[in-house]
Amino acid sequence: MAMARCGGEDEYAKLVRGMNPPRVVIDNEASDDATVIRVDSVSSHGTLLAVVQVIADLDLVIRKAYFSSDGSWFMDVFYVTDRHGLKVLDPHTISYIQTTLEEDDWYYPEEEGMRKRTTVGIMAAEEYTVIELTGTDRPGLLSEVCAVLAAMGCAVRSAELWTHNARVAAVVHVTDAHDPDAAIAADESRVAAITSRLSTLLRSPSCAVRAASPPLTHMERRLHQMMFDDRDFVSAAGDADASPAAEVTVTPCEERGYTAVVVRCRDRPKLLFDTVCTITDMQYAIHHGAVSSVGEQPAGVAYQEYYIRHVDGEPLTSEAERRRVARCLQAAIERRAVAADAVVALEVRSGDRAGLLSDVTRIFRENGLTIRRAEITTASPEGRGGDGEAVDTFYVSDPAGNPVEAKTIEAIREQIGEATLRVKHNPFAAAGDGDGDGGGGGGDKRRRSGGDDVAGSTAFLFGNLFKFYRPFQNFSLIKLYS
Template identity: 50%
Template sequence: MVAVAAGRGWPYFDPEYDTLSSRINPPRVVIDNCACDDATLVKLDSVNRHGILLEVVQVLTDLDLSISKAYISSDGGWFMDVFHVTDQSGNKITDQGLIQYIHQALGDKSENAEADVETSFTKTVGVQSLSEHTVIELSGTDRPGLLSEISAVLTDLECNVVAAEVWTHNMRVACLVYITDQQTGGPLRDDDRLASIKKSLRQVLQGDDSQRLARTDFSAGVTHTERRLHQIMYDDRDYEGGGHLSKSEVDDNKIKTIVSVQNCFEKGYSVVNVQCRDRPKLLFDTVCTLTDMQYVVFHATINTEGHIAFQEFYIRHMDGCLLDSEAERQRVIKCTEAAIERRISEVCFTMGCSSFVKICQYVF
């Protein structure tokens, strides 16, 4: 709502107005086990806003649910999704605690709705608490022994590695390391000590430029771990490498990753088509990349046939423009291919620092 502030010459914007639509029309979630023989249908109707598609896909992905089909529409002010999901064994979702959690996670976020749900799923998967750990973000050139050296430095500096997740692609590496103080068991608070850790880790990365330095994150906000890894590798421009066959092309029955972008001027969209080998979390990776590149998905169709996944996204830039230049279209193609390939080399550790050193020496 807009009004003229008393005694002022500029308009007053009621901060409650921005959330008025969602409060009047909270998201409606339907979980249907009858409409489809081989999958559970998760249907969501909601007021539209940027990033909502990624949030929904993230919730389903973090619960290790497989998405075999999806129909997405968000033209205008309303968002409508239908997802065909199964568990990792290919079965429908029948666990009532899980169904209740999906209702809460995707539906009404009011305090009363949240208070009603007490299940084993209430801890968000894929997010580490910054109140319990210090998060170090690393990116640079990948090489044998790198993780072993990183963990050795942290051990010498009396840090305990609680968890670490590593992606490598096109000879680049992105790593999130969650550490605690060996003495207190909590996050590191001393600025001088943190500066020393950053300096030591820069030396381990051996000469990377200023855009690829080790980083320590103290932000109160929490970014989803895998989304942050995508962001780090995108910022590190891992998509510019290329020049060799990906693992998906070599190992997976010769199923190649094919991405194309065309403009559909009569409908006012750019269309991104993806064909590749199906795998867990594929939809999250592609939607995450398009969202972080500041594109809006207005319509999408996802389908899986055997081992092959087909994805079609109708998108525009956030400013409403199509992908007008060939350079921009090629950039979307390269970034989408990179997002699909990165997870193949995912390495995840959750352990103490001494065990982390041993496994790093074995793997790398």
């Protein structure tokens, strides 16, 4: 009966969505310094996250936003720019946003089974095999993982690794190093061998191997889920007194039946994605919210405010639960902030070859560098295999978290050989002395008026919330009938 009811609800949701397709308006005239994206659609759990994900994946910066989803309808307004603080004028980008958000199947709920895994997971996708890893972080771990994969005949096509609170999570896409068309996940003995080697490396007694069909969960969302499941929001020993990267307050709003969540922290790219992703995957629904920022990234300050309930409509009832939400949001913000605040970003470009990633990470380890975060990509004309170009970004420090000395970077540059090493972001360099683009903080140094962009450092009074939702007054809402 439960399965039938669930299926019936899915069919009803599809029917309602088909009768009321999403409406997207992209306006470059409504604001002097940002492109305005307005979205209204049938509301479902995860709708806001899906919209934010599309914007974040295009590397657009959300300067401010307002959203509301009480009842069955979802409305939101985003003020966005590119990384240089300019409006989004590229017609291909505008068309992509419009068509993606208006598609009937643009949001895919994840498979429930995707959350039920432990330390090592291996899954099949259409063009590669996905390997997921979680465990205790230590210096040189990525180098050891790459060496194992190279020895097992796996070529890394893309990967992302995060570290936080002495924990590590990684999602790695691999193909057979000799035959890109070979399905690694279909070879049970090979999967067992890879799983055994990686589990031993991670020093964990348990592992899980499972095949899954696309669409797979968005990689960065999956990393948040893996870190959360690994309880990285619990401070490691010795870090209990460390100052959090964000100030988060969670308070009851009893007269309206909501719980108010207010976040104040340093602004950075994808901040809204990280917080909305965490709230959504903790099974809370955001009914109203507003976000804004003052100053240019990465030196600006961001304010976020959400009014949330459980997905079943109930508010948070205990102080312990509210404290847990605050800790989890702080952890979500810190996972990516480590790459912007305390480490040097090194970009390595080279023609792809077998064992390249293993060699590069070994050189980093031999020079005493600790990889705090990594983004690995390989592009080839055929899209699979071939002699493509590897573009890898590593966020590094010494084991104690101190900056990397210039002489160490030069030594690595000499050892890497044919690869090109560029300092992409160095927060420790004096202004004007840094090499690279400053980590995408934005080349345009225009400052915006704080009075226009920031709602305040504390929560809005609920009765005044909708005065900030003036763009919604122009929406023609469609009344839904059951």
